[in-house]
Amino acid sequence: MRTVGVLPIAVQALLLFAATLSAQQRVHPDNLAPFVPTPEPVVEKMLEAAELKPDETLYDLGCGDGRILFVAAQKFMAKAVGVELSARLVKSTTEKAEKLGLADRVSVVEGNLLDVDISPADVVSIYLLRLSNERLKPNLKKQLKPGTRVVSHDYEIMGWKPYRTEKVSVHQRTHTIYVYKMPPVEQ
Numbered sequence: 001m002r003t004v005g006v007l008p009i010a011v012q013a014l015l016l017f018a019a020t021l022s023a024q025q026r027v028h029p030d031n032l033a034p035f036v037p038t039p040e041p042v043v044e045k046m047l048e049a050a051e052l053k054p055d056e057t058l059y060d061l062g063c064g065d066g067r068i069l070f071v072a073a074q075k076f077m078a079k080a081v082g083v084e085l086s087a088r089l090v091k092s093t094t095e096k097a098e099k100l101g102l103a104d105r106v107s108v109v110e111g112n113l114l115d116v117d118i119s120p121a122d123v124v125s126i127y128l129l130r131l132s133n134e135r136l137k138p139n140l141k142k143q144l145k146p147g148t149r150v151v152s153h154d155y156e157i158m159g160w161k162p163y164r165t166e167k168v169s170v171h172q173r174t175h176t177i178y179v180y181k182m183p184p185v186e187q
């Protein structure tokens with residue numbers, strides 16, 4: 001058997017494989033997208049495009065630093081619920097809501113967005129990857145009431161037809177917003 005240094009190549013390859021595997025496992029297996037915040041002008045446009053109204057309930061699935069929740073509560077006078085996997089982001093968003101006196105309108109659930117009951121939502125916002133949207137789609141179909149709007153930043157929900165598509169340019173990058181409406185229940 002060929003050797004490099006003291007360990008045979010096969011053993012070295014095995015160690016490298018194990019190290020790579022454990023690095024990958026440090027990422028939560030249900031992580032559907034990395035934390036990349038939506039720029040503020042895009043947030044406003046998303047909520048406008050989804051026609052979020054005062055006292056409606058918005059769910060931001062994978063809410064990151066809560067920026068969509070705060071705009072929904074402060075500018076649109078809505079109730080906003082975030083779901084977030086990262087305990088660190090949940091803590092900082094909850095603290096910010098308390099500091100701003102918005103704890104009655106902004107809340108964050110720590111956990112997997114695929115496991116949360118989203119049926120109270122009037123608007124759902126997402127900024128996930130296209131294949132993550134595929135994993136979420138059955139929950140949207142099963143749980144959302146007819147007329148609920150789903151607004152997605154940059155990633156379409158495959159096979160669904162948006163009733164509105166908007167483009168927003170921020171710092172020379174064009175962001176696309178897709179808005180869907182849940183159809184009436186089939187008889």
Ligand SMILES: C[S@@+](CC[C@H](N)C(=O)[O-])C[C@H]1O[C@@H](n2cnc3c(N)ncnc32)[C@H](O)[C@@H]1O
Nearest residue numbers: 031032033036037038062064084085112113127
């Ligand atoms: C692209 S960021 C979007 C953040 C925020 N919605 C925004 O638009 O600014 C995606 C967020 O989803 C969170 N996330 C990924 N998978 C998740 C899951 N299964 N459950 C809850 N949050 C998740 C990530 O931690 C990250 O904060």
